[in-house]
Amino acid sequence: MKGYGGASVALCYWIFLLGAALGSLCPCTDPQLCQPLTGSRDFEVFVFYTSGKNWKMYDWSQVTTIALFGKYDPELLCFAHSKGARLVLKGDVPLEEIVDPKNRTFWITKKVELAKSQYMDGINLDIEQPVLKDSPQYDVLTALVQETTEAFHREIPGSQVTFDVAWSPKCVDERCYNYTGIASSCDFLFVMSYDEQSQIWTECLAAANSPLNKTLSGYEQYITLGIEPKKLVMGIPWYGYDYMCLDLSEDNKCTLNKVPFRGAPCSDAAGQQVPYRKIMKQINSSITGSLWDDVQESPFYNYKDVKERLHQVWYDDPKSISLKAAYVKARGLRGIGMWNGDLLDYSNDLIAESQTKEMWKALISEPALPSLF
Ligand SMILES: *[C@@H]1O[C@H](CO)[C@@H](O)[C@H](O)[C@H]1NC(C)=O
Ligand SMILES: *[C@@H]1O[C@H](CO)[C@@H](O)[C@H](O)[C@H]1NC(C)=O
Numbered sequence: 001m002k003g004y005g006g007a008s009v010a011l012c013y014w015i016f017l018l019g020a021a022l023g024s025l026c027p028c029t030d031p032q033l034c035q036p037l038t039g040s041r042d043f044e045v046f047v048f049y050t051s052g053k054n055w056k057m058y059d060w061s062q063v064t065t066i067a068l069f070g071k072y073d074p075e076l077l078c079f080a081h082s083k084g085a086r087l088v089l090k091g092d093v094p095l096e097e098i099v100d101p102k103n104r105t106f107w108i109t110k111k112v113e114l115a116k117s118q119y120m121d122g123i124n125l126d127i128e129q130p131v132l133k134d135s136p137q138y139d140v141l142t143a144l145v146q147e148t149t150e151a152f153h154r155e156i157p158g159s160q161v162t163f164d165v166a167w168s169p170k171c172v173d174e175r176c177y178n179y180t181g182i183a184s185s186c187d188f189l190f191v192m193s194y195d196e197q198s199q200i201w202t203e204c205l206a207a208a209n210s211p212l213n214k215t216l217s218g219y220e221q222y223i224t225l226g227i228e229p230k231k232l233v234m235g236i237p238w239y240g241y242d243y244m245c246l247d248l249s250e251d252n253k254c255t256l257n258k259v260p261f262r263g264a265p266c267s268d269a270a271g272q273q274v275p276y277r278k279i280m281k282q283i284n285s286s287i288t289g290s291l292w293d294d295v296q297e298s299p300f301y302n303y304k305d306v307k308e309r310l311h312q313v314w315y316d317d318p319k320s321i322s323l324k325a326a327y328v329k330a331r332g333l334r335g336i337g338m339w340n341g342d343l344l345d346y347s348n349d350l351i352a353e354s355q356t357k358e359m360w361k362a363l364i365s366e367p368a369l370p371s372l373f
């Protein structure tokens, strides 16, 4: 018995040294869960995680990838792997810093090492910087995506490299990227079908964050460029915009203060982003209750703040999301996802619970549609 104990102490010590040499010990009780995932799932459900422990209440029957936009949580890693879901890093770097290929390689190597030391499965590149077509950054960005993908796929077999793009490829917010080059260099694009009023060129009025027609036209533009539907994951918002109205007309036109953004005279920067959970708490005390806009296929409401100022709030709910989700299925996109998983009310209040469940369900619902496309 004594000898046994000695051997196991020695073994533990040896494992400890090995762990230290590898950077860190596997945090999961089942060491198998520290293996990066290699399989692929038919339909991607891509969730941005930002903070806290709400991830425990995500609908794990759907989730395929968690993009870690908050602190690394070893418990989340083990849990995600136990559900067959990937955990990927966030990648962002000022492009000026990686024009030199050596600096680029250095940045990529660091990210691969970090992913490996945390047993993670890839990276989501979230580079939303303005890039003009004739600037050196144009090719630098494409090279970054290509080299990051090569390095991750080589060093972590089965890993996933993805890139976040605006709702349309037409130089939205001065993001004039080589979209076809980027798409062919990574596993898929996450299309951010929100903040679609970041540049308002027409009348300066409050409008939907993700109006259906505008959203779908963005996908058609990507596909027209030659990007396959299977390279596109639709990103929908679990938040809305609260706008203070300079004037609110009888037919609900809310005039905004002009806040310019990247060359446009008016922008959603005039409003404030609000989580769906906050909207659901506010709506019953609003002036109008939820109204539906038939053109933008989105809900909104008006309310008065404590200083008696009028506001208009535009958001997405299970109905507006289902309409977009139906397009995902009909057009054969790779999947769907949201910014972000932590904006719902995960408390055990009964009403909140059902609202939260409906939002998750809307991602895969297939309502009978009028002929939209
Ligand atoms: C590129 O890397 C070198 C060597 O580490 C460093 O001195 C230099 O500042 C970096 N360049 C930029 C633009 O960050
Ligand atoms: C975009 O990137 C691809 C792949 O690197 C390249 O072949 C293509 O020439 C680039 N397109 C433009 C317009 O620069």
Ligand SMILES: *[C@@H]1O[C@H](CO)[C@@H](O)[C@H](O)[C@H]1NC(C)=O
Pocket (backbone or CB within 6 Å): 280, 281, 284, 351
């Ligand atoms: C708001 O009102 C609706 C309709 O009357 C009701 O179904 C819902 O539960 C209410 N929400 C809250 C948070 O009280």
Ligand SMILES: *[C@@H]1O[C@H](CO)[C@@H](O)[C@H](O)[C@H]1NC(C)=O
Pocket (backbone or CB within 6 Å): 213, 294, 295, 296
């Ligand atoms: C949506 O777009 C389609 C096709 O471009 C167009 O026929 C239709 O009128 C648009 N619907 C609305 C409500 O703007």
